[in-house]
Amino acid sequence: MELFSTEDLQAILLTLKLATVVTCVLIIIGTPLAWWLVNTQSRWKSFVSALVALPLVLPPSVIGFYLLLAMAPDGPIGHFTTQLGLGTLAFTFPGLVLASVVYSLPFVVQPIHNAIDALGKRPLEVAATLRAGPWDTFFNVVLPLAAPGFITAAVLGFAHTVGEFGVVLMIGGNIPGVTRVVSVQIYDHVEALDYGRAHILSLTMIIFSLLVLAALYSIGKPSAHKLSRS
C-alpha cells in the first residue's frame, strides 16, 4: 500500500487550494471590517462585533445546515446567485469558500481588530505628516506594525479552514476533487474504520502544519525593536 491513495492526494491539494483562497478572502474582507470596527463611533459597533463572532456559537454542521437552506434555489443566497446566473452554490467549490469564510470570519477579524486598535493614532498621524496617503500608510505603517495580528489572523483562518469539516461536509457533499477536503477524508477513513489511512493522513497534516506554522511564527518574530526596552 502506498502512503497516499490518489484520493488522499486529491484531497490534500484541494484542501490547500481551499484554505489559501479562503485565507485571502478572509484577510481582504476582515481587514476593512476590523478597520471600521476600530474607527467607528457607531452605536452598532458592539452589535456588529457580536454578529461577526456569532458563527462561533453554532455547531459547524448546524451552520452548514442553515447555509445549505440559504443556498437552496429558494433560499436567499440561492435566489440571489440564481438571479446572477451563477446557479446554486451548494456542492460547488465557491460554495465551500463562502461557507468557510462565514465560519472563520471571527478568527480573522478579532486579531486584526485588536492589533490595529493597539497601534493608537500616533503612527497614522506621523505618516500623514510625512505625506503618506491612506493606502501608503496602510501598507507601510499599519501592516508592518500590526504584523503579529495579521499573522495570527492568517494562521487561525488558514488552520481553521483546513481543520474545519462540519460545514464543509454539509455544504460540500463530499464530492471527490470538488469538495472532498482532507478533514473530510480523514473523517471518512475513521468512519470506515480504516485507521491506518487515517493515522497516516493525520500525521501528514500535523507535520506539515507544524512546519508551516513554525515558519510563519518565525517571520512574525519580534525584530530588534521589540527585543530591547521600548
Added chain:
Amino acid sequence: MELFSTEDLQAILLTLKLATVVTCVLIIIGTPLAWWLVNTQSRWKSFVSALVALPLVLPPSVIGFYLLLAMAPDGPIGHFTTQLGLGTLAFTFPGLVLASVVYSLPFVVQPIHNAIDALGKRPLEVAATLRAGPWDTFFNVVLPLAAPGFITAAVLGFAHTVGEFGVVLMIGGNIPGVTRVVSVQIYDHVEALDYGRAHILSLTMIIFSLLVLAALYSIGKPSAHKLSRS
C-alpha cells in the same frame, strides 16, 4: 409542544456550565502560556506557538478520536488518570472539559499573546518602580491594558466551546445532563429531521449569544483614553 423540552433545557444549562468552566480553565492556562511566549528568548518559541495552534488543523472529530484513544485505560492520559485513582475521563464532564480546553487553546492563547506583546515593557517597568510586585502588576496594569485581548480570548474560547461539537460528540457519549450539550442536541435534531426543534434551539442560541457578546464588547469598549489622541 412547549418551546423547549426538558432535555433541551438540560442541554442548555450543561452547555453554559461547560463553556464557563472551559473558559476559566483556558484563561488560567492560556495567560501564563502567552506570557511565556511573549517573554521567552527560547529557540522553542516558534515551535511551541505552532504546537498550540495545531488543534486547529485537525477536524474536531478526528481530534476527538485521538483523545478517545489517549483517554482509554491503556492510552497515555487514561493510564495517568487511572494511576491517580480518577478512573478514565471519557464520557465524563471533566473529560469534556479537558477535550474542549485542548481544542480551544489556540483561540485563547493567540489574542492574549498579541495583546501582552503590544504593551511593550514600559508599563511593567513603571509598575515596578511604583512598588508593584509581579501579581499586582499583572492584575492592575497588564490585565486592564490588555483587556481587549483578554475579552477577545474569553469570547472566542467561550463561543467556540459552545459551538464545538465534534470533539464533544466523540468524548462525551451524549449522556443527558452529563455530556449532552446544546450543539449536540441541535445536531441531533437536524439529523433526526426534527427541523422545528433545531430551528427553535438554534434561534435561542443565536439570540442569547448575540446579547452576551454585545454586552461583552460594550465592556471592552474603548474608554476615554482611546477616544482622543494618544
Added chain:
Amino acid sequence: MTGIGIKLDLQRKDFHLRINTTLPAKGVTVIYGHSGSGKTTLLRALAGLENIPGADIQFQDSLWQKAQQFVPVHNRPLGYVFQESSLFEHLSARKNLLFAQKRADKSRCKIDWEQIVELLGIGDLLDRFPAQLSGGERQRVAIARALLVQPKLLLMDEPLASLDQARKREILPYLDKLKRELDLPMVYVTHSPEEVAHLADYLVVLDKGEIVASGNLAETLTRLDFPIHLGEEAGAVLEAKVVERDAHWGLSKIEISGGHLWFRDNGIAVGEYVRIRIFARDVSLAVTPHDDTSIINSIPATVLELEADNHKGLMLVRLQLNDDIIVARVSTLSCHKLNVEPGKRFWAQIKSVAIVQ
C-alpha cells in the same frame, strides 16, 4: 494673501482654545506659553491633525480648511516634529529618514541628506531601531525626518527640549540658516527663552487658549508690560551690521544706532547682518563712563520708562539709544541712588560676552 490664517474655536472639557490670527508665512513664528496653554493643540489644528468643525485654516494661497473643505494632512506640504517620540518603531533610523525622503516633494529638494545627518550627529546611529536610541537621539532623528520631507512649512513642537546645550547651540543656527536660505517658514513651539531669542521673528504668546500678545520679536520683547514673565531672560533683540573684525582679540564690532558694540567674533563677515540679544540682566547703568573695568561696551542712553519687575527689589528700565531700544534690569535701590527717571541720560554698560550670535 501670504500669511497663515487661523481661525478656530474648540471646547474641550474646561479647556477653550479660541484663535483668530494671521501669522507671517515667512521667518520663524514662535508660540510661547505655559504648559497646558494650548500650544500643541494649535499646532495640531494647523497641521490638520485635530478635527475642528468650523475652523478656517489658510496657508499662503491655499485654503486648508474652510466650511466643508478640508485638505487631508498628507496633502499639506508640511513637516511636523511631534512633542513626543514619534519614530516608527518598526523601522531603523535610516528607514525612518528614507520614509520621508521617498515621499518628499521632489520639485524642491533643498534639504540635503548628508548635511542634515552630519549636523544632527546621527550618522552613527542610522542602523539602530528607535528602541535602541537615547531620548535626545530619537528627537534628532525626528527632526531630520521632518526636514527630509522637504516641507514648505515646518511645524515643530518643542523640538530641542530633550537636547543638551551644546547640541542646541549647534542646531539653532542651522534652523536659522534654513529659514534664511530656503525661505522655509516655521511655526515653533518652545518654552525656552533662549530659543525664542535665537530664532523668533514673530512671537505669539498663548495663555489659557487665547493669544495674549503677538507681534514682531523686537517690538514685543522690549515692551515692558509684556505679559509673559520672561524673568531672567528679559531683554532686547537688535539686528545690526558687522563693521569690523579684530582677529587678534577675537572680537567683532557691530554698528547700532547709538554707537557700536564689541562682541566675540562668530566668524561673521564684515558687512553682514547679525542678530544680537542684550539681556536686561547684563545691562548696568553708570553715571560716568569707566574704562578701568572689564566691561568693554559703554554706550550713552536715555531712560524711556521704568517698570517694576516681578520682584519687588528689581526694576526694568527701557533705554533709548538713538533708534534702538534696550532694557536694563537694576535693583530698586540703585534706581533710587542713581536717581533713574525718564529723560535722564546714563551710560549703559554692556558686557561683550552677553551678546548672543
Added chain:
Amino acid sequence: MTGIGIKLDLQRKDFHLRINTTLPAKGVTVIYGHSGSGKTTLLRALAGLENIPGADIQFQDSLWQKAQQFVPVHNRPLGYVFQESSLFEHLSARKNLLFAQKRADKSRCKIDWEQIVELLGIGDLLDRFPAQLSGGERQRVAIARALLVQPKLLLMDEPLASLDQARKREILPYLDKLKRELDLPMVYVTHSPEEVAHLADYLVVLDKGEIVASGNLAETLTRLDFPIHLGEEAGAVLEAKVVERDAHWGLSKIEISGGHLWFRDNGIAVGEYVRIRIFARDVSLAVTPHDDTSIINSIPATVLELEADNHKGLMLVRLQLNDDIIVARVSTLSCHKLNVEPGKRFWAQIKSVAIVQ
C-alpha cells in the same frame, strides 16, 4: 557604607558604559552629559531596570545587586521619573497618583498629596486621562506619582525638560526643600545648567559612557579645566548665611568670606543659609570701586589663574575672595588692557540680580 555604590560594565553595539563610582546617598547628585552619553542607561541600571550581569549596585546598607543576588525593582525603595511619558494610559491622573499612594511605604508618609498636587498645579487635571493632558501636564503628574510612592531614593530623568521656565522655577525650590527636609537623596539627570546650579550638591559628568568628572558642586564648577562646556552657565556656587533683610528695597544681605553681597529678597529669614550662584558672565572686574553705577556689589578679589574660554575672545578668571572662589568671564582684550595676572587685586563687580535663590 552610606553611599550609592555603582560598578558596572555594559557593551551595547558601539556604546560602552563603564562605571565604578560611589555617589553620596544624601543631597542631589546631578548626572550631566551630552545626548547619548549614557545618563538614562546609568539611571536604569541603578533602578534595576537594566539587567547587567556582573554589576554591583549598593544603596546605603542594602546590596541591590551583587553576583547572583538581585533585588527586584519593586523591592527597591525608589521613585523614578522616566524621561518619556510613562503614565498608565488606562488610569486617570488621579488613579495614577493613587496607584503610587496605595503602594507607598506607609512608615514614611512624608510627602503630602494635597501639597504636591497644589505645587505641581495639577489639581484641575486629576480626572483627565493621560491622552487628554498636554506634554508638560503629563510630566507633572509623573513627578507627583514618583513622589507619592514615598521613596527613599528619587531617580529623575530630565523631569523638567518639557516645562516652562515659570513652572520650573516653582518646582525646583520644592525639590530642594524635599532634599533638605525629608532627607531624600536624588539622582537627577539633566541637560540644564540652571537645574545643575539650583539643585546639585554633587555632579557627575558622563561622556561616551564614562565618568569624566565628578565631585562636589562648588569644587567642580570653579575648576577652570572643568571638562564640560558649561558655556554661558559657567560660574561658582556658594553657600552663605543671610545676615540682613531690607524690606524697603526688597533686598537681602549675605555674608561671604570676602565681604557681603546684596541680592533680591527671597523671603529667607535672617540666620538661614542660602545657596547663591554667581555666573562668570555676570562678574566684571574693575581697578577701582565705582559707586556711580547700578552694580551694587563690589568686592575685593585676587586673581588666582586665567584660562582661555572655549571662545578665543574670552577668558575665564578664577578669583579668590578670602575663602571663597568665584569665576569671572571677561574679554581677552579687557584682560590685556587691565593687565589681569595671577596675584593681582581687582574689584569684582557682581550685579545683585545675578544671584539665584
Added chain:
Amino acid sequence: ATVRVAVASNFSGPMKKIAREFEAISSHKVVLTFGSSGKFYAQIRSGAPFDVFYSADEQKPTRLVSEHLAEAKSQFCYAVGVLALWSANRPQVVLNERTLSQASFSKLAIANPRLAPYGAAAVEVIKTLGLWDALQKSLVQGENITQTFQFVQSGNADLGFVALSQLQLQPETSANTYWIVPDSLHTPIRQDAILLNRGQDNAAAMALLEFTKSAKARTIIENFGYRIPDSD
C-alpha cells in the same frame, strides 16, 4: 455514464466492493460519497447532485418519496443489519444475554436511537430483556454506529451494541468476544436504497441498483456481516 451515490457510512465497506465489481462488468463509473443518512436527506432536499441513495433505514427513502424527490417504484431493501454485543476489553468472557444482566461493567455503548437504526434496535433489545431501568445509567451513545464501535474498540466502553458488519472487518476479532443478538429481540434493521429524481434518466444509476440485487452483490453483502432480505 457516471452515477453519483450517497451511501450510509455503515455500508461503506460492502459498497466499495460492489462498486468495483459493477465497474468491472459495465462501462459505467461510480462515484461514492459516504456520510450519515440524516445529512444526506437534508442535502438531497437542497439539490445535492446524487443519483442514488443507500440509506441506513427505511424512513428516509420513504420520506423522500412523499416529498417527490425520489422514485417510489425503485425503493428496495438492500441489506438487513445484524446487531452484535461486543467487548474489546475482556475477550475471555463468553457473552450472551446474561452478560448484560450481570452488570459487571460500567459503560455500555449504543448508537443514538434517534439517529441510527442500530441504536433503536439496541434499545429494543434492552427493553425486551427487561434491563432498561437497570442499565440506563451505564449507557453512552455514539452519534452513529461507527462512533459506537470506536467507544468499545478503544476500551472506553466495556461493552457495546455494534454492527456485525463492523466486526467482520476486524480480522483479529475472535468469535467468543461477541454475541450475535437474535432477530427475535428487535425489529429487523432494514436498510433501503432508492433512485433519486436526479438519476431518473441515468442508465448507470438504474444498472447499479439492479446489480445490487444480483447474486454476486448479495454474496458480498452477506460476507460483510449483513443479512439479505427474504422477499424482493
